[in-house]
Amino acid sequence: MMITKKVITISDYIICLVLPLAMVAAPFYIITGRCEFTVAYLFTVIIVFIGLVLIDYLIRISISKSVQKRQSNFIIWNTIINSKYSVLWLTLIILVFWFPIIFALYPGTLINDTWGQLSEYIRYYNIGGTYYGRLSDHHPFVDTLIMGSIITPFGEKLQNWQLGFLCILFFKLS
Incomplete structure (x- = not known):
């Protein structure tokens, strides 16, 4: 494998630009509920970019040099990738690294906006409508249906909301 002259692609530049646009705007938006583009904002975005x-x-560059020098160190990784059970192995590896976070946040977390999304589904599920008799498009419709249809049966039928939160967590991890 050779180090090519073009190390960073256009997609890298786009990601490196979109991330600071969101990261710099987020704290002000969370506090005030609005987004303002000021000179300080643009300067901070440029610095972070x-x-x-x-x-x-x-x-x-570090990865490219490392791969060139130590191709033999990737024998285990190549074995996992080329296995017919590669999806299972990669899922288990990801789950092992996520397990401490899952354990620390058991049964899962919902922020205030997600609680609103869940209550919208429950209201629609129970009475056939929500605010003014219609679903809101504030949240993605399919996401609301999937989340509500996984969490609500555990909460209402089995009286175990925590198990529903844990199931949606595993669903979103997969």
Whole structure:
């Protein structure tokens, strides 16, 4: 494998630009509920963008050099990837790394906006309508249906909301 001259692609630049646009705007939006584009905002976005591009470049160069020097260190990884059970192995690896977080946050967490989404589904499920008799498009409709149809049966039928939250957590991890 050779190190190519073009280390960072256009998609890297786009990601490195979109991330600071969101990261810099988020704290102000959370506090005030609005987004303002000021000179300070744009300056901060540019600084974070440059930092992310540099980090991306350094990581990619490091990985490229590492792969060239130590191709034999990837024998286990290549065995996993080329196995007919590669999806199962990768799922187990991801689950092992996520397990401490799942354990710490058991049964799962819902932020205030997600509680609103769940209550919208429950209201629609129980009485056939929500605010003013219609579903809101504030949340993705399919996401609301999937989340509600997994959590609600556990909560209402089995009186175990925690198990429903745990099931939606595993559903979203998969």
